[in-house]
Amino acid sequence: MTALKREELAELIRDAQSSAPTMPGHPRIRRVMIRGEEYVTAEARPGLPGAERFAHERSLLAVAGRTPLADDPFYIDEEVIVHRVIQGTTLHDILLNSWPVDDEVAVTCGVALATLHGSPTPSLPRATDEQPKLFPLGIQEWANTPDAILAVLVQCGRFQDWELLSGRRRPTRQEGAVLIHSDFKPDNIFLVDSEREEGHVVRLIDWELAGLGFAVEDFAALFAGVTVAAVQSEIPRLEVVGPEAMHRAVQAGTTKTIRFMAAVTRGYRRTRAVDFSSGELVDATALRLLARAQGLALTAGSIGALTTLLIGLTQGLLANRTEAAKAIDLWLGRQDGE
Known part of the structure; x- marks a missing residue:
């Protein structure tokens, strides 16, 4: 994907989420298409203060990312975390x-x-x-x-x-x-x-x-x-x-x-x-x-x-x-x- 400014990418993600259905049994998870590439988005749990949203995942992925078991997120902010779809x-x-x-x-x-x-x-x-x-x-x-x-x-x-x-x-x-x-x-x-x-x-x-x-x-x-x-x-x-x-x-x-x-x-x-x-x-x-x-x-x-x-x-x-x-x-x- 051509390099985008963070604000532009965030807008693309929000637009993709608005038209994508949630996955069965996962009300906060969606598979979306962004410029011809497939991603999985997870919305933050409601009710948490902005600074606490995805704080747990951030700290865990910092450790798990040093193993071959986890991929770094493609994008993360206080509202959503986005991963590339795993080809497997x-x-x-x-x-x-x-x-x-x-x-x-x-x-x-x-x-x-x-x-x-x-x-x-x-x-x-x-x-x-x-x-x-x-x-x-x-x-x-x-x-x-x-x-x-x-x-x-x-x-x-x-x-x-x-x-x-x-x-x-x-x-x-x-x-x-x-x-x-x-x-x-x-x-x-x-x-x-x-x-x-x-x-x-x-x-x-x-x-x-x-x-x-x-x-x-x-x-x-x-x-x-x-x-x-x-x-x-x-x-x-x-x-x-x-x-x-x-x-x-x-x-x-x-x-x-x-x-x-x-x-x-x-x-x-x-x-x-x-x-x-x-x-x-x-x-x-x-x-x-x-x-x-x-x-x-x-x-x-x-x-x-x-x-x-x-x-x-x-x-x-x-x-x-x-x-x-x-x-x-x-x-x-x-x-x-x-």
């Missing part, structure tokens, strides 16, 4: 359309995650964990939360160690916290053809929640996202949609997920050790699934098919917590919960 394929699209997924893809994601967690952490802000709204709920929240979500929230409260993962205990660097993306789900992971060798490299988008945190949170975000995509990939194969058929889809999808996550872990352990327990990962993954289910239900005002699926997956993890932890120990390369 999201992991989400690969998971929905390309089973069985090549182990190389999963290993590459694991290597990228280890690179992220091994990055220097100078004066980083804390990460914002994706969490469901737990008890106590306000009167309006009680009224707007469907019974199925409330039932799962009650289940969550039965575990003492949920306090660790629900934000009441925050990490410090002395506790081994690292730079985490905190939204390391398949939608935010791009696989790009490598220019130097065969295979792919990873690029990450949406650093809004990133910061200092626990490695288990990124594994949980990926575990939850891969599970949902794997189960969704099974649904079109069902001849009849019903409880038994959905159960079979969940079982098949879970089998796919375990193989994928085992390969992710192999890639990760090339340079870093896994420093969390399988029980922590079960709890953190259940929270991620429930947060997404709760968000979908509150937005739609009802329980749809995907929300039902997420609730079922959450309940399955909680009801079979010990068995799930043992299965995770196997793909973490541990025996007897070591």
Whole structure:
């Protein structure tokens, strides 16, 4: 693009945003065309003072930009942050359309995650964990939360160690916290053809929640996202949609997920050790699934098919917590919960 003054570029961006629809499920995100080139714009959250808008992203991208995982923003001011469109394929699209997924893809994601967690952490802000709204709920929240979500929230409260993962205990660097993306789900992971060798490299988008945190949170975000995509990939194969058929889809999808996550872990352990327990990962993954289910239900005002699926997956993890932890120990390369 021909060099433009900052004021001219800002005006072009505003004009492009005014005619571009928001992306599904992302009310502040748009894909826009500016002088024949494609970009992604993210609007600032409403209600923040001008100086605080994108302050978190600025500080994070200053660190993440030193890794091969993040691209510097094309443009940023107090109202909008703009990135060039990454010429690659999201992991989400690969998971929905390309089973069985090549182990190389999963290993590459694991290597990228280890690179992220091994990055220097100078004066980083804390990460914002994706969490469901737990008890106590306000009167309006009680009224707007469907019974199925409330039932799962009650289940969550039965575990003492949920306090660790629900934000009441925050990490410090002395506790081994690292730079985490905190939204390391398949939608935010791009696989790009490598220019130097065969295979792919990873690029990450949406650093809004990133910061200092626990490695288990990124594994949980990926575990939850891969599970949902794997189960969704099974649904079109069902001849009849019903409880038994959905159960079979969940079982098949879970089998796919375990193989994928085992390969992710192999890639990760090339340079870093896994420093969390399988029980922590079960709890953190259940929270991620429930947060997404709760968000979908509150937005739609009802329980749809995907929300039902997420609730079922959450309940399955909680009801079979010990068995799930043992299965995770196997793909973490541990025996007897070591």
